[in-house]
Every structure is written in structure tokens, then in C-alpha cells.
Amino acid sequence: MNRPIDREHATGTATTPARVPAGASTAAATRAADLTARYVDAAMRTVPEAQRADLAAELRASIDDQVEARIADGEDPHSAERAVLTGLGDPDRLAAGYTDRPLYLIGPRLFLDWWRLLKLLLAIVVPAVMGAVALGGALDEDPFGAIIGSVVVTGLGVAVHLAFWTTLVFAIVERSAGKDAAPFAPWSVDKLPEQQDSGRSVAELVTSLVLLAVAAGAVIWDHARGLVVTSQTDESFLDPSLWPTWTTGLFVLLAAEALLAVTVYARRRWTTPLAAVNALLDVGLAAGVMWLYSQDRLVNPEFFASLVDEDAAEVTSIVSTVLLFVIVGSAVWDAIDAFRKARRAGPA
Amino acid sequence: MDVTERETLDGHLQELRRGTVVLACLRLLERPGYGYGLLEELAARGFETDANTLYPLLRRLEKQGQLTSEWNTDEARPRKFYRTSPQGRQLATVLTDELRAIAAAVDALPGKE
Known part of the structure; x- marks a missing residue:
């Protein structure tokens, strides 16, 4: 904030503001014209054409008045002019005040x-x-x-x-x-936001347990009978070499997820440590799937070979890739979602 | 008083005084006046204002029709003189009454020394 002109000067000349002899100003004004003219020009740059002449003349007169008052109080013309212009501040800011232009991008x-x-x-x-x-x-x-x-x-x-x-x-x-x-x-x-579900309802518990059971059941079914039993094929969808080591690993992960879901329900809320455990399980799942993908061991190559006549290898590769993205994407989302719910539930 | 306290106080005072400058201008310009002269008179009467606040304010009040203006070329330096319009006079009355009401309400508050 700019401080106003010195109070002493102000009160000293307040009673006779209009009676400064005109002659005293001309010499000072000529000497000081340069800076003031530049200031007025700079301020008028952003003022609409129609108001420019009027505003420039008024601003010019106001500055000259202020400079004169300071000179009359014994200041030298040069520093008086500098002080007055400094007090007025950035000319673009002053112009924005005159024209009501906002000095911010989005208010x-x-x-x-x-x-x-x-x-x-x-x-x-x-x-x-x-x-x-x-x-x-x-x-x-x-x-x-x-x-x-x-x-x-x-x-x-x-x-x-x-x-x-x-x-x-x-x-x-x-x-x-x-x-x-x-x-x-x-x-x-x-528009008030709903009070958000923090992951503790019975419905949520049942949903996650059912989904986990369905996932485990699908893997077992796939191994035992083949994913789709048609006249054409009884090949499993997942690579048969995954059974039993990798699938057992998957069942351990699924069981741990189920345990976690029960714990969350028992505690009536997600907490940051529980969310961290959940994230670890998700990382485990994602890492395993990515490893198998990189080894081309995710999808059984025979599965599509028995379904389509040509390009079975390419179909297998595309389906593996999409499967990888779906699994890793869901794992990432699940991990993030648990932390969000823990944060919403607030500190334990 | 340290620097932050000083700044807080200045901020509150500025907030409180903001609207009073408009009132003072409308009352003072019953007699025509120009930018710098008004600035000095305001300061002398205890309504200290920055030049870069007052000049745009006069323009704004004129645009709203509270002030009228006229160039005076009688003296060596032509100056733009402002004068309170009938509408501005009405506004000044309303603002003055409001300020009195506020002062009375403040007086009636508990917790005075």
C-alpha cells in the first residue's frame, strides 16, 4: 500500500490548494516534464480512446498540483516529481482503477x-x-x-x-x-455432498466376498473343465503351466483379500494401515500378472488356436495385453480407492 | 507493537474507513473541487486517502451520476472540477444516517471500557 503524501505538507497547503501562483509552476513543470509525460503516456496506454484526452489532462494537472505543493514546501523539483509519481504507483494499476479493469485472471x-x-x-x-x-x-x-x-x-x-x-x-x-x-x-x-460411504456396510462386505469367490471358482473351473465348453474346445483359458504353483499363489492373495474385507467390516471402517495392506496385496497381484505377461505365460496359446483358424498367436497376444491392462488397472484403482475411503473416515 | 500486529491493525482500520471516503467526497463536493485540492482537504479533515485511490474513485462516482464535472479554464492550469449531483446529495444523506446508526449501535454494544 502506498502511503499518502506527508501529512505535514498536506495540512500546510490544504486551505489554499487553488491559489498556487501559476508562474511558479512553469519552470518546474518544464524541467520535470519528461518523467511526468512518460507516466501519463504509460497510464493512458490501456485507457479506451474516447476517455483518453480528458483523463490525460486531468491526471497531468493533478500530478503538477502535487509536485508544486512539494516544491512550495522546499523540496527540489526533481525529487518532488519522483516522489509524487512513486506515490501514484504502477501506471497500469492506476489505469485499471480508472477503467474498472480486473487485475486478476480469474476472480x-x-x-x-x-x-x-x-x-x-x-x-x-x-x-x-x-x-x-x-x-x-x-x-x-x-x-x-x-x-x-x-x-x-x-x-x-x-x-x-x-x-x-x-x-x-x-x-x-x-x-x-x-x-x-x-x-x-x-x-x-x-448441492451438499452426500456423506460418503467409508466401506463398512454389510452390502460391501458381501459384494467383495462373492466377487472373490467367483474369481477363485472361475480359475478352478477353467482348470478343470475349460473356460468355455463347446464342441470345439475344452482347453483352459489360462496357461495350464500356471497350475498349481501360480494359481495357489493367486488363491492365497484372494484369501488374504477376503480376510481384509472381513477386518474392514469388523472395524467398521478403512484405516490407513488396512489400506496399506490392501495396496500390498494389489501390488502382489499386479506384479505377478505383469511377470507372467512378460514371459508370455498368461493366456493358454492353445485356447485361441482351437477357436480361430488363423492368427491365433496374434489374438492370444492382444487378449493377454487387454487382460493385463484390466487387471493392473483394477488393482491400481482398488489400492487408491481404499486410501480415499480411509482418508474420508478420518483419523482412527 | 511488532510488525505483524501493526499490519493487522492497519488492515482493520483501512477496512473500517473504506466507505467513509465516498461519504466525505460527496459532502465536500457540495462546493466544486478538483482532484488534488480534494485530496488535501480530505487529509486535513482526517480522511487520509491515497491519490491513486481518490482519482479513480471520482471517476467512478461521476460515472454513477453521483458527481458532475466541468473543466475550469479560468486559471493558468485547466482543472476538472467535480460537484455533487442531486442524486449524490441523496446518497450522502443516506450514508450519513447509516454511519450515525452504526455509531449508535456501536455505543450500545457491551464490553466498552
């Missing part, structure tokens, strides 16, 4: 709309695009490093574009709408 009226939309877009679009790029790269059998590279670069690019264009549109709306215009949609109590 309080639109900020929350902007912030919510931006968070929503980033949370949906960036992961979707990154996932799509990764899947595309994997289906093309690009090297792992190249896939990671293109996923990161595309993700960053998309995030930057989203942020830039959203912000640009809001900045334009901020400047085009009237100063007292309402936000996009007024707030009402109906």
Missing part, C-alpha cells in the same frame, strides 16, 4: 467453478488418455521404455492443454461478463 466469482471443472477434467481425461496410449503401445508390441515414455509425455501434454484452455475460457468469461454477474449456477443446500 472469486468464477474461481470455484474453474477449479472444480479443471480437477474433474484432469481426473478423467488424463488417466483415460494415458491408459489408451499405453494399451495402444502394448498392442503394437513397442518396447516397455518407449511405452512409458510416450505415456508420460502424452499425459503431461494433455494436462497442460486442459489447464491452459480451461483457464483461457474462464479468463475471457471473467472479462466479458458484467462485474456483478452471478456465478454460473447459484449454490443451494441441494
Whole structure:
């Protein structure tokens, strides 16, 4: 904040502001003209043409008045002018005051709309695009490093574009709408967020136990009878070499997940340690599946060979890749979701 | 008083005084006045204001119709003189009454020394 002109000077000349002899000003004004002229020019740059001449003349007169008052109090013309202009501050800021122009990109009226939309877009679009790029790269059998590279670069690019264009549109709306215009949609109590489920309901427990049982049952069924029993095939969908070591590992993981689900229900809430255990199980699952994928041991090559006549190897490879993405994607989401629920439930 | 306390106090005082400058301008400009002269008179009467706040404020009040303006070229330096309009006079009355009401309400508050 700029301090006003010295109080002593102000009170000393307050009673006779208009009676400063005109002659005293001319010499000082000529000497000081340079800086003041530059200041007035700078301030008028952003003022609409129609008001410019009038405002410039008024500002000029006000500055000269202030400089004169200081000179009359014994200050030398040069430092008087500098002091007055310094007190007025940045000319663009002064001009913004004259023309009611906002000195911010997005003001309080639109900020929350902007912030919510931006968070929503980033949370949906960036992961979707990154996932799509990764899947595309994997289906093309690009090297792992190249896939990671293109996923990161595309993700960053998309995030930057989203942020830039959203912000640009809001900045334009901020400047085009009237100063007292309402936000996009007024707030009402109906917009209060629901109290979120923190993962402790019976329904959630039953759902996770049923899903785990179905997963285990499907693996056993696949091994014993083949995933789809048709006249054409009784081959298993998963690579038969996974039985029994890898499948046993999977059953241990599934059992641990079931135990965890029961624990969460018993504690009536997710906690950060429980979420961490859940994340470990998810990492275990994802790591195992990624390892098998890299060894080409996920899907039984005979399965598609018995179903389609041509290109069975390619179909197998594509299905393996999609399966990998689905499993790893669900594992990542499950791990994140547990931490979110733990955070929502608050400290233990 | 340390620096932060000082700044907090300044912030509160500034907040409290903000609207009173408009009232003071409307009352003082019953007699026509120009930017710098008004700045000095405000300071002398205890309504200390920054030049870069007052000048845009005069423009704004004029745009709202609370003030009228006229260039005076009688003296060596032409100056733009502002004067309170009938509408501005009404506003000044309302603001003055409101300020008195606030002062009375403050007086009636408990916890006075």
C-alpha cells in the first residue's frame, strides 16, 4: 500500500490548494516534464480512446498540483516529481482503477467453478488418455521404455492443454461478463455432498466376498473343465503351466483379500494401515500378472488356436495385453480407492 | 507493537474507513473541487486517502451520476472540477444516517471500557 503524501505538507497547503501562483509552476513543470509525460503516456496506454484526452489532462494537472505543493514546501523539483509519481504507483494499476479493469485472471466469482471443472477434467481425461496410449503401445508390441515414455509425455501434454484452455475460457468469461454477474449456477443446500460411504456396510462386505469367490471358482473351473465348453474346445483359458504353483499363489492373495474385507467390516471402517495392506496385496497381484505377461505365460496359446483358424498367436497376444491392462488397472484403482475411503473416515 | 500486529491493525482500520471516503467526497463536493485540492482537504479533515485511490474513485462516482464535472479554464492550469449531483446529495444523506446508526449501535454494544 502506498502511503499518502506527508501529512505535514498536506495540512500546510490544504486551505489554499487553488491559489498556487501559476508562474511558479512553469519552470518546474518544464524541467520535470519528461518523467511526468512518460507516466501519463504509460497510464493512458490501456485507457479506451474516447476517455483518453480528458483523463490525460486531468491526471497531468493533478500530478503538477502535487509536485508544486512539494516544491512550495522546499523540496527540489526533481525529487518532488519522483516522489509524487512513486506515490501514484504502477501506471497500469492506476489505469485499471480508472477503467474498472480486473487485475486478476480469474476472480472469486468464477474461481470455484474453474477449479472444480479443471480437477474433474484432469481426473478423467488424463488417466483415460494415458491408459489408451499405453494399451495402444502394448498392442503394437513397442518396447516397455518407449511405452512409458510416450505415456508420460502424452499425459503431461494433455494436462497442460486442459489447464491452459480451461483457464483461457474462464479468463475471457471473467472479462466479458458484467462485474456483478452471478456465478454460473447459484449454490443451494441441494448441492451438499452426500456423506460418503467409508466401506463398512454389510452390502460391501458381501459384494467383495462373492466377487472373490467367483474369481477363485472361475480359475478352478477353467482348470478343470475349460473356460468355455463347446464342441470345439475344452482347453483352459489360462496357461495350464500356471497350475498349481501360480494359481495357489493367486488363491492365497484372494484369501488374504477376503480376510481384509472381513477386518474392514469388523472395524467398521478403512484405516490407513488396512489400506496399506490392501495396496500390498494389489501390488502382489499386479506384479505377478505383469511377470507372467512378460514371459508370455498368461493366456493358454492353445485356447485361441482351437477357436480361430488363423492368427491365433496374434489374438492370444492382444487378449493377454487387454487382460493385463484390466487387471493392473483394477488393482491400481482398488489400492487408491481404499486410501480415499480411509482418508474420508478420518483419523482412527 | 511488532510488525505483524501493526499490519493487522492497519488492515482493520483501512477496512473500517473504506466507505467513509465516498461519504466525505460527496459532502465536500457540495462546493466544486478538483482532484488534488480534494485530496488535501480530505487529509486535513482526517480522511487520509491515497491519490491513486481518490482519482479513480471520482471517476467512478461521476460515472454513477453521483458527481458532475466541468473543466475550469479560468486559471493558468485547466482543472476538472467535480460537484455533487442531486442524486449524490441523496446518497450522502443516506450514508450519513447509516454511519450515525452504526455509531449508535456501536455505543450500545457491551464490553466498552
